[in-house]
Amino acid sequence: MMETTAQREAAPSVAWAAGTLVLTAVVGALAKIFGVIVAPGMRGVASQKAMDVTELVSASLGYTFAALLVALICGGSFELARVRKIGIGSRGSVVATSGLVVALASPAVVQRLHTMAALALAIVTSFIVIAAGITTLRAAHTRAIGAILTMLALAGLLRPAAWQLTALAGEQASLGLYQTGRALATIAVVLHALAVLLGAAWLGTRSPWRGRLLANAAVVLAFVVTYVAAKEWSDSPPSAVQAVLRGSLSHAAVPLPLGLSSIAAFLVPASILLALVALVQRAQPPAVLAALALALLSHGAFDVPLQALAVTAAAQWAMLAMVDDRSMWSALVAQRAGVQQPTSADSPNA
DSSP states (O other): OHHHHHHHHHSOOOGGGHHHHHHHHHHHHHHHIIIIIIHHHHTTTSOHHHHHHHHHHHHHHHHHHHHHHHHHHHHHHHHHHHOSSSOHHHHHHHHHHHHHHHHHHGGGGTSOOOHHHHHHHHHHHHHHHHHHHHHHTTSGGGHHHHHHHHHHHHHHHHHHHHHHHHHHHHHHTOHHHHHHHHHHHHHHHHHHHHHHHHHHHHHHTTOIIIIIIHHHHHHHHHHHHHHHHHOOOSSSOOOHHHHHHHHHHHHHSOSOSSSOHHHHHHHHHHHHHHHHHHHTOSSSOHHHHHHHHHHHHTTTOTTSHHHHHHHHHHHHHHHHHHHOHHHHHHHHHHHHHHHHHHHHHHSTTO
16 A cells, blocks of 8 residues: 555656646637737727727737746646656756746836846746656657757747847947848757657657548648738738738747748748647557647747746646546557557458
């Protein structure tokens, strides 16, 4: 009996939080759609009433998303403190610094973060995500999310460094610093693109319909959105939809990368749509899917408080999913069923 109790304490189940994780990711995706894709581009295009309604919906979703993320981070910290299958150094550093992320992001509820506070938030969050990413690479069912977290964390470190170098270059009139900043921004976009590509590939291998078909549809739709926003219509003025998308994506994308501004713009809708695709999968554990969705919603930009909270929650619950026996066996059974399904379909008796 003592051994059984110890085993249960060593690997607590995360099934109790499945509904909250999925709800948080859904609210986050909606908050991103309204707050990133729709609202910024409506200024000067839509009527004042439409803008007020959109901004109200966007703010409501954003505050709800933030509250749910803080609750998940608190719950994840409590569960990680009980886990024995993860080294005390990894989980201790994640738990300790997760509270610091919440503290640094909290002032953004009432005011815009100071530049140095946003920089500190990005650095602290990146170290948490790197630690969680390296840790979750150890298990087969969380290896993909571990690689995605690691790439996003590196992008999250490079992005604020690029902004600071370019700002310093402007003050000192240094072309070398400016080019270095743009190079770092380019590497950050490449890492973000690789993380999104890996997420799409992983989702595409989960199932033929919910996975492959929807992941491909998400990528195509993101491409269409980016194309409509970027295309110049010389024969007629842009439509309201095009004007909104162009204004929103120009604000959301990083303008610094060398020749990759269009890719940076494409990654914004692609990440949101792939996060939604992750949430409709059925064969995978909800903790893994929600962690993937929240990681994609962070866009590798951790100087934004909501995105820093989202990737912190993703990092914590990816670690918990790694040591959750139920999640592991559920993923293994689903993978075996996916491998055996084509064989049975090709048999003469099928």
